[in-house]
Amino acid sequence: MSEGFVSRGFRGRRRQTDDRLPPGQYLVEGFPVLSAGPTPRTPLDEWDFSISGEVDEPKRWTWEDFQALPSEEITRDIHCVTKWSKLGTAWEGVSIDTLLEGVETAAEHVLAFCDGGYTTNLPLEDVTGGRAWIAYAHDGKPLEPEHGGPARLLVPHLYFWKSAKWVRGLQLTTYDIPGFWESLGYHNYGDPWREQRYWGD
């Protein structure tokens, strides 16, 4: 390869990219799929999303109700605990803030539950304040089942196992319930910038 290939511009871009890459991560262009079970195929007319647990009144939306909620376009970098990162992924979905509007709760934790039995736990404050969404489109197209469609949780500031595929609801709790991977040695919080992959990190 000629010397000219490593132009100043190229180095500059690399540096900018590295700034966006948490420790121990590498960049991918594709979108790897990691599933520990069959891909659920819930018909949209049977799909619903619910807010339950420590709330005055549980809430529930059908697919049709959900589509009528105000949606947002979201562009974020995502980081998988298996060490791949993907920059500038584009999503569309409903902010959890919108779903929790008017919900009175003493809860400090949420447990996301999903078709197929997957769960993941998060502090309530990490899914509010414009930091988490229920996403139903990716790259301008309906979210494919293998990537969690019809809808997945999107919490891009934490490792991507927290962004539960095939999500069907959030259970609000006053105590913390470790989820599917969190109970098997994976970090309870999962901040990629602090490289919180495993217990004790």
Next chain:
Amino acid sequence: MDERRLDGNAVGGLLGEVFTFEVTMAEAACDRCGTVAHVGETMAYVTEIGTVVRCARCDNALIRIAQNPRGYFLDLRGVSYLRF
């Protein structure tokens, strides 16, 4: 003190006998649908994060295994019993 209440080390011998069986030949009962099948007849999903062994009939997670720097984690919550 109840004389039947013993230190766990007292069953070290028994547990040592139990945990030597050929696991794929053991029968596992699904705690969701009740299906009993040899572990070798179930469905395994192997990922970089961990492995999930599922009931071939209802896809319930029978056995979950993670192998990471914190050790091996074995979760048998989805199995109501193993017979071997």
